[in-house]
Amino acid sequence: xxxxxxGDREALGExxxxxxxxxxxxxRRMGARTHxxxxxAQETFLRxxxxxxxxxxxxxxxxxxxxxxxxxxxxxxxxxxxxxxxxEEAIAAHSVESRIAGADAKLDVEQALTxxxxxxxxxxxxxxxxxxxxxEIAEVLDLPLGTVKSRMFLALRELREHFDVRE
Amino acid sequence: xxxNDEIRKSCIEGETLxxxxxxxxxxxxxxxxxxxxxxxxxxRAEARxxxxxxxxxxxxxxxASARDLxxxxxxxxxxxxxHARAVARVSWRMRASLAAAAALLVAAGAWVALQxxxxxxxxxxxxxxxxxxxxxxxxxxxxWLAASQEADGSWDPAKWGGEPNYRTGVxxxxxxxxxxxxxxxxxxxxAAAARARNYLLAGQGKSGCFxxxxxxxxxxxxxxxxxxxxxxxxxxxxxxxxxxxxxxAFIRSEQQPGGGWGYVKASAxxxxxxxxxxxxxxxxxxxxxxxxxxxxxxxxxVESMLxxxxxxxxxxxxxxxxxxxxxxxxAAMCLRMGGRDxxxxxxxxxxxxxxxxxxxxxxxxxxxxxxxxxxxTCPGEERLARAAAQLRHVVAxxxxxxxxxxxxxxxxxxxxxxxxRVYATAMGALSLESGRRPxxxxx
Numbered sequence: 001x002x003x004x005x006x007g008d009r010e011a012l013g014e015x016x017x018x019x020x021x022x023x024x025x026x027x028r029r030m031g032a033r034t035h036x037x038x039x040x041a042q043e044t045f046l047r048x049x050x051x052x053x054x055x056x057x058x059x060x061x062x063x064x065x066x067x068x069x070x071x072x073x074x075x076x077x078x079x080x081x082x083x084x085x086x087x088e089e090a091i092a093a094h095s096v097e098s099r100i101a102g103a104d105a106k107l108d109v110e111q112a113l114t115x116x117x118x119x120x121x122x123x124x125x126x127x128x129x130x131x132x133x134x135x136e137i138a139e140v141l142d143l144p145l146g147t148v149k150s151r152m153f154l155a156l157r158e159l160r161e162h163f164d165v166r167e
Numbered sequence: 168x169x170x171n172d173e174i175r176k177s178c179i180e181g182e183t184l185x186x187x188x189x190x191x192x193x194x195x196x197x198x199x200x201x202x203x204x205x206x207x208x209x210x211r212a213e214a215r216x217x218x219x220x221x222x223x224x225x226x227x228x229x230x231a232s233a234r235d236l237x238x239x240x241x242x243x244x245x246x247x248x249x250h251a252r253a254v255a256r257v258s259w260r261m262r263a264s265l266a267a268a269a270a271l272l273v274a275a276g277a278w279v280a281l282q283x284x285x286x287x288x289x290x291x292x293x294x295x296x297x298x299x300x301x302x303x304x305x306x307x308x309x310x311w312l313a314a315s316q317e318a319d320g321s322w323d324p325a326k327w328g329g330e331p332n333y334r335t336g337v338x339x340x341x342x343x344x345x346x347x348x349x350x351x352x353x354x355x356x357x358a359a360a361a362r363a364r365n366y367l368l369a370g371q372g373k374s375g376c377f378x379x380x381x382x383x384x385x386x387x388x389x390x391x392x393x394x395x396x397x398x399x400x401x402x403x404x405x406x407x408x409x410x411x412x413x414x415x416a417f418i419r420s421e422q423q424p425g426g427g428w429g430y431v432k433a434s435a436x437x438x439x440x441x442x443x444x445x446x447x448x449x450x451x452x453x454x455x456x457x458x459x460x461x462x463x464x465x466x467x468x469v470e471s472m473l474x475x476x477x478x479x480x481x482x483x484x485x486x487x488x489x490x491x492x493x494x495x496x497x498a499a500m501c502l503r504m505g506g507r508d509x510x511x512x513x514x515x516x517x518x519x520x521x522x523x524x525x526x527x528x529x530x531x532x533x534x535x536x537x538x539x540x541x542x543x544t545c546p547g548e549e550r551l552a553r554a555a556a557q558l559r560h561v562v563a564x565x566x567x568x569x570x571x572x573x574x575x576x577x578x579x580x581x582x583x584x585x586x587x588r589v590y591a592t593a594m595g596a597l598s599l600e601s602g603r604r605p606x607x608x609x610x
């Protein structure tokens with residue numbers, strides 16, 4: 001990041017290659033449509049480049065990346081007034097893959113995640129899949145620790161009801 | 168009180184139980200919860216239920232592989248920096264004069280101002296607005312268009328996933344793409360543009376209408392008139408004057424009493440009206456002042472389509488059978504080009520800019536770009552320009568990069584079934600070309 005702050009563009013390329021997988025999966029699990037995922041990840045890296053001069057190495061670098069990713073995602077949601085839906089493209093792809101063991105379960109989970117509100121889903125995604133601690137999530141989302149604790153509980157309770165109803 | 172009652176009194180709250188399962192409690196809290204769970208069957212059942220949910224979520228934790236995005240990110244960064252440099256090259260004096268022209272547009276109703284802005288784009292006395300070099304992607308798109316042109320100068324939409332009736336319309340769009348910006352850059356492009364122009368002129372009927380008579384003919388006609396007006400503005404070719412006069416007369420004759428245009432024997436709609444209004448505004452700003460009253464009436468009709476938040480309806484305010492983004496971008500272009508209250512639609516336009524990103528409607532991106540050609544002074548103008556630039560990036564990334572259709576765009580948006588690949592490619596090229604010029608310039 002120090003190299004990036006000094007304007008080293010190759011450093012940006014290295015950061016992209018190192019973190020693109022995490023971001024792509026973050027946006028996918030947040031409910032971005034297939035064709036939006038790469039664009040959102042790229043947008044996050046461009047925002048990182050713009051932010052480089054103000055970067056203070058006080059926290060984990062990935063936390064900053066998720067802060068920027070969250071803003072990119074929120075901007076898209078705010079502008080398009082979209083409600084999360086299971087990705088039609090992913091579902092279409094799934095119909096081809098449905099014979100593969102485990103694919104159904106995976107799609108069930110992804111669909112279940114889309115039933116959560118954005119503010120609950122982001123906590124689950126960051127904790128379960130991106131492996132951030134509650135304290136890190138609080139930093140990324142700029143929330144009190146107690147709120148993160150409470151949202152994680154509410155999210156799991158809703159998902160539990162969702163799975164119970166479907167069985 | 169029984170022992171069980173005592174245990175239940177100290178039952179663990181759900182938030183704490185989940186935090187325990189996620190390893191988020193400190194050692195002392197964790198010991199406390201663990202001890203309680205050993206003794207309390209009810210809390211153990213709760214814990215098992217939450218554990219099952221977490222296990223189920225984790226069963227879907229396999230990450231999808233990501234393609235390498237680094238080249239795309241660096242390319243987008245280059246494009247952004249090129250654009251910023253181009254804008255920076257515009258002198259402050261020039262920017263001030265554009266702002267003054269914009270203010271004049273708003274304050275005075277500004278037909279005259281629009282005319283003067285339009286004329287700035289003529290070859291003689293061209294205003295030195297910074298323009299980046301033509302993008303290689305545009306060149307590739309035009310190469311594909313030139314290669315797919317028919318011998319008679321048209322493009323056949325049916326060959327490329329569209330409907331045969333729109334042959335005139337897609338040919339006009341291809342002509343617009345070939346002559347956008349500084350005009351054809353090669354002999355091949357120039358020849359293709361000339362053939363397209365001749366095809367359109369040869370297809371003008373006695374009524375003045377370009378293309379065949381059918382329900383949606385005004386799409387073909389409006390687009391062809393816009394394309395030929397752009398060609399006239401670029402070339403000042405006097406042989407275009409009479410065909411354009413007749414085309415304008417046909418648009419005026421088809422205007423409905425309420426001021427809009429629609430399918431044959433159907434209510435007016437914003438989509439068809441936008442193309443006619445664009446043609447009339449361009450015509451009245453050039454050599455056809457008789458177009459102005461019809462343009463004004465059309466603009467009043469467009470204004471009547473707006474709801475309280477600045478979104479345009481399809482055939483009446485609040486009517487959005489296909490979403491409001493594209494319609495609002497169309498209305499915004501009309502009202503801004505026509506010197507109307509440009510802030511009237513700015514709220515809706517922001518929504519249009521945003522929804523364009525997810526819906527990938529090339530027509531919407533085109534009209535949004537056209538709207539932003541006219542400098543606005545409303546709140547959110549910078550956000551709009553950024554959103555439009557972002558949309559262009561999305562469009563740019565969808566260009567086919569390899570194979571026989573390299574340089575074209577897949578006809579995958581909502582108009583793709585009508586216009587096919589030729590339409591999508593022309594729109595893609597127009598969008599990218601539009602991005603070369605800083606916003607706030609009417610051309």
